[in-house]
Amino acid sequence: MFVEDIRNDFYNTLLGNRVLLLVHYDVDAICACKILQGLFKCDNISYTLVPVGGISELKTAYEENNEEIKYVVLLNCGGTIDLVDILQPDEEVVFFVLDSHKPTDICNVYSDGQVRLVYKDEEENIPNFDDIFKDDDEEDENEEVESGREGIEAVVERRRARKAWEERRHTLMFNYTQFSYYGKPSACVLLELAARSSRLCQAALWASAVATAAHSALHARSPARCLLDAEALHRYVAAAQRHDDSAANRTACVVMEKDAWLPLYREWTLEAALSHAATLAPKLKLYARSGSSRLRQLLADMGFPLQQARQAYRSMDVELRRSLLTALETAAPKHKLPVPTKATFILQRPHLPPLAALDTVYVIMAHIEHETMPKAEGFQQALAALEVSGDNEAWRRGAAAARKCLQAVASLVHTTLSSRRLLLAGPFSYFIVQEGTPEAGVVRGPLWLGEAARWVAGGCARPLLASAPGPPATCLLLGLPPRFDHEPRNLFGAAFEQAATKSGVSVSLDYVDSSVITLPTSQRAQFLDALTALLA
Amino acid sequence: MFGEKVIELLKEAERNRDTIDQYNDEKVRQIIEEMHVLFKMNMADANATTENKSLWTTVQVRHSALERNKRCLLAYLYSRMNKIKTLRWEFGSVLPPDVRELLSDSEYEWFSKYSTNLASYMRSLGQDIGYSGIDLTENLRPPKSLYIEVLCLTDYGKLELEDGDVILLKKNSRHFLPTSECQTLIRQGILKQIM
Amino acid sequence: MGNQSNYLSISDILVTNEKVPCKFLHDLPKMGFLDPASTEDDLKTGTNVEIPLWLAESLYSRRPPLVSVDLPKIYKEAYREILNADACTVDLHKLGQHFYELGCYIAKHDIKGEVGNTLVNTFRQRFRMILSASASTDSISALQPLSDTERERTAGAASTEKALSTWLKRGDCPLSTANMVASHRKRKRAEMEML
Numbered sequence: 001m002f003v004e005d006i007r008n009d010f011y012n013t014l015l016g017n018r019v020l021l022l023v024h025y026d027v028d029a030i031c032a033c034k035i036l037q038g039l040f041k042c043d044n045i046s047y048t049l050v051p052v053g054g055i056s057e058l059k060t061a062y063e064e065n066n067e068e069i070k071y072v073v074l075l076n077c078g079g080t081i082d083l084v085d086i087l088q089p090d091e092e093v094v095f096f097v098l099d100s101h102k103p104t105d106i107c108n109v110y111s112d113g114q115v116r117l118v119y120k121d122e123e124e125n126i127p128n129f130d131d132i133f134k135d136d137d138e139e140d141e142n143e144e145v146e147s148g149r150e151g152i153e154a155v156v157e158r159r160r161a162r163k164a165w166e167e168r169r170h171t172l173m174f175n176y177t178q179f180s181y182y183g184k185p186s187a188c189v190l191l192e193l194a195a196r197s198s199r200l201c202q203a204a205l206w207a208s209a210v211a212t213a214a215h216s217a218l219h220a221r222s223p224a225r226c227l228l229d230a231e232a233l234h235r236y237v238a239a240a241q242r243h244d245d246s247a248a249n250r251t252a253c254v255v256m257e258k259d260a261w262l263p264l265y266r267e268w269t270l271e272a273a274l275s276h277a278a279t280l281a282p283k284l285k286l287y288a289r290s291g292s293s294r295l296r297q298l299l300a301d302m303g304f305p306l307q308q309a310r311q312a313y314r315s316m317d318v319e320l321r322r323s324l325l326t327a328l329e330t331a332a333p334k335h336k337l338p339v340p341t342k343a344t345f346i347l348q349r350p351h352l353p354p355l356a357a358l359d360t361v362y363v364i365m366a367h368i369e370h371e372t373m374p375k376a377e378g379f380q381q382a383l384a385a386l387e388v389s390g391d392n393e394a395w396r397r398g399a400a401a402a403r404k405c406l407q408a409v410a411s412l413v414h415t416t417l418s419s420r421r422l423l424l425a426g427p428f429s430y431f432i433v434q435e436g437t438p439e440a441g442v443v444r445g446p447l448w449l450g451e452a453a454r455w456v457a458g459g460c461a462r463p464l465l466a467s468a469p470g471p472p473a474t475c476l477l478l479g480l481p482p483r484f485d486h487e488p489r490n491l492f493g494a495a496f497e498q499a500a501t502k503s504g505v506s507v508s509l510d511y512v513d514s515s516v517i518t519l520p521t522s523q524r525a526q527f528l529d530a531l532t533a534l535l536a
Numbered sequence: 537m538f539g540e541k542v543i544e545l546l547k548e549a550e551r552n553r554d555t556i557d558q559y560n561d562e563k564v565r566q567i568i569e570e571m572h573v574l575f576k577m578n579m580a581d582a583n584a585t586t587e588n589k590s591l592w593t594t595v596q597v598r599h600s601a602l603e604r605n606k607r608c609l610l611a612y613l614y615s616r617m618n619k620i621k622t623l624r625w626e627f628g629s630v631l632p633p634d635v636r637e638l639l640s641d642s643e644y645e646w647f648s649k650y651s652t653n654l655a656s657y658m659r660s661l662g663q664d665i666g667y668s669g670i671d672l673t674e675n676l677r678p679p680k681s682l683y684i685e686v687l688c689l690t691d692y693g694k695l696e697l698e699d700g701d702v703i704l705l706k707k708n709s710r711h712f713l714p715t716s717e718c719q720t721l722i723r724q725g726i727l728k729q730i731m
Numbered sequence: 732m733g734n735q736s737n738y739l740s741i742s743d744i745l746v747t748n749e750k751v752p753c754k755f756l757h758d759l760p761k762m763g764f765l766d767p768a769s770t771e772d773d774l775k776t777g778t779n780v781e782i783p784l785w786l787a788e789s790l791y792s793r794r795p796p797l798v799s800v801d802l803p804k805i806y807k808e809a810y811r812e813i814l815n816a817d818a819c820t821v822d823l824h825k826l827g828q829h830f831y832e833l834g835c836y837i838a839k840h841d842i843k844g845e846v847g848n849t850l851v852n853t854f855r856q857r858f859r860m861i862l863s864a865s866a867s868t869d870s871i872s873a874l875q876p877l878s879d880t881e882r883e884r885t886a887g888a889a890s891t892e893k894a895l896s897t898w899l900k901r902g903d904c905p906l907s908t909a910n911m912v913a914s915h916r917k918r919k920r921a922e923m924e925m926l
Binding site: 543546601 | 744905910912913914918
């Protein structure tokens with residue numbers, strides 16, 4: 001069931017109750033969580049926050065914490081599974097689900113009040129209730145009552161109708177669940193809630209800006225959709241700026257500016273940022289021998305001496321820093337590169353360097369999929385990195401980790417492409433990260449593996465599979481749809497499921513994002529064969 | 537011989553000013569032994585003073601060594617006592633087993649008595665104005681808000697709140713709770729406040 | 732830093748444990764062990780020995796005094812001149828860990844009565860050092876030449892400074908783990924790592 005009014009039917013119901021908040025490990029969920037925490041703080045709603053990484057973790061988290069809990073809020077998890085069936089909750093427990101993973105499970109949609117979906121996405125083509133559910137008992141009773149020839153005809157007629165209905169239902173369900181994709185960022189939905197409760201603050205704006213940047217940087221949504229999602233945010237940022245011009249110098253504030261779409265370039269060198277940007281690097285073909293000369297050529301066309309480009313951006317010549325955006329804009333088209341500038345959100349801080357939303361996305365990713373830090377601790381660090389006031393220590397540590405991750409991803413991509421490890425298997429290509437390589441530790445989570453996969457694919461027309469070693473003897477398999485940068489709908493979720501049943505491989509479909517699975521390393525070849533046969 | 541051992545004992549205690557050490561049973565016994573020896577020598581020499589008057593000064597020197605040892609031992613016990621008092625305020629009335637085993641038996645007895653005394657004093661507070669006691673170990677700093685956000689640092693287990701709700705404190709879980717419920721746990725290092 | 736002894740104070744006990752040079756004015760039977768250089772049983776008149784201050788005090792306070800107390804070299808003319816010229820150059824940690832406290836005790840044995848002035852003068856000059864050490868980030872090298880109490884003052888100043896600046900920044904200080912609990916944990920963790 002969908003919530004009609006996000007403020008009255010969702011938020012106000014929670015007032016005065018203790019809430020269990022289950023949050024998925026992804027950038028959007030953490031941003032959304034930050035906004036919700038801010039609201040809860042204002043209204044003294046006591047809550048317990050548990051991060052969850054997958055469906056089984058969701059289950060244990062619920063079981064451990066459900067004592068005396070009446071309201072559970074799920075952020076970016078639980079929407080795509082039948083919650084009531086999986087969690088077996090008491091009848092009076094209510095689940096509020098805000099999940100940008102789509103499609104939403106049909107049982108959640110038509111739940112009569114126990115599962116309430118906070119936001120209704122207009123893009124979703126949810127089948128009608130009557131087309132999916134039918135009261136079986138009623139029919140059986142009717143069958144018995146009638147008799148005689150007419151009766152039999154009627155029964156036959158009804159059976160035929162029923163069969164047709166079932167077929168129709170099957171097609172509808174198939175069409176509905178065929179692709180997995182992402183909806184509007186949850187943080188943007190909660191920003192609306194904050195605005196409606198007149199609790200809009202810079203922290204909420206910033207969190208929502210980071211979530212928007214995440215969806216566009218990680219290609220969760222098509223570029224046009226990303227722009228539409230951020231529409232409300234643009235309005236609120238503009239309004240807030242008009243509002244407190246006087247306070248601008250004293251407190252941190254979110255502004256919208258044209259900025260270079262290069263990861264962490266303020267914390268890095270320009271050369272490094274250019275060669276680690278997911279939009280540029282694949283096109284520069286840095287894995288090839290001629291790649292570095294292409295990069296040098298680009299810098300030369302921009303008018304940046306190599307010596308300047310190689311030193312920390314902060315200590316680069318001021319004139320050069322000022323001319324960066326125009327230089328990029330004029331030089332990039334000459335090399336047939338996409339223009340790496342974009343109107344994006346920046347957090348201006350008093351007496352401290354500004355933070356870019358894109359950088360924060362990578363910072364959060366580096367925290368939650370840290371090579372050595374446990375995930376739950378990384379989650380806390382990620383929340384701390386979203387803080388707007390004060391000197392953000394967690395952010396800086398995350399930036400250092402993110403640089404390392406990006407470097408690992410780059411070197412992984414380069415070795416994969418230069419040593420021809422990108423293999424072709426009928427309808428799709430795939431690559432496998434070998435166990436024991438220095439990069440394997442970085443890409444053992446879906447976020448960084450996804451980053452590497454997108455980089456390897458470079459927008460080619462073939463779907464791509466990436467696999468990396470996970471916990472002992474198992475591996476992670478991630479599917480990337482073709483032309484993900486325009487239409488990020490992912491067919492692999494359904495395909496994985498079918499291939500698993502056909503091949504009999506014991507696949508674990510634990511991830512909330514269905515295009516990511518884990519399976520025993522020994523059975524990977526068998527599974528890929530089944531998948532090839534299925535998609536051919 | 538002359539109060540050197542006892543200095544070692546005190547230096548040990550002084551090195552770890554912020555924590556309490558294992559009660560050094562062995563060393564205390566040795567020092568008391570030393571004092572017995574000094575005392576016996578003094579007895580013998582005091583009896584001999586009638587023949588040799590100059591021994592009298594020797595007896596006096598030994599006596600001041602005895603007094604010195606006594607003073608040092610008392611100082612040792614006294615400094616431990618102060619630390620044990622702090623234990624009651626910081627760890628609460630139930631000591632974790634690893635702290636408990638640092639105390640000697642009589643020290644633990646003293647701790648229990650102090651704890652009971654403090655508890656009954658706190659219960660008696662404010663009865664004339666209709667309160668049934670005030671927990672002095674709470675609100676050592678003026679609280680700034682009714683609810684605070686906390687991060688759980690260890691797997692603590694279940695916590696029952698005043699309103700009967702039960703929450704599970706598991707490592708790295710975050711909670712937003714009434715300040716009054718968390719203070720003691722924060723002081724005990726189980727929760728950490730997040731600003 | 733008074734002369735009235737704090738009977739139970741460990742730091743005072745450690746101060747009175749410092750050795751001072753003494754000259755014995757009478758024979759002391761059976762006390763030969765006080766002079767490490769002698770092999771005889773008795774201590775002869777006129778021997779010069781370094782003995783702990785507490786023993787020296789108790790021998791000195793006899794009527795007639797059994798010893799005459801000499802100044803330790805840091806309080807003597809040569810060092811006094813250095814200290815009066817520029818006290819900041821002196822490494823008090825090496826030369827006199829309890830410079831001020833011991834000085835208070837020793838002042839009465841100084842016939843010229845200049846030790847007291849030197850103490851005040853020295854502190855006045857070194858105060859700047861303490862202040863800068865408390866604000867310094869490179870605390871180890873800044874702390875190096877300071878005496879024990881000076882270090883204590885520095886640590887106190889630094890923690891106050893820090894508390895003030897966090898308060899100014901956020902206007903609020905989070906509740907935190909109690910001192911002894913935190914250091915107990917820290918120590919336990921260190922011990923675990925040692926294993």
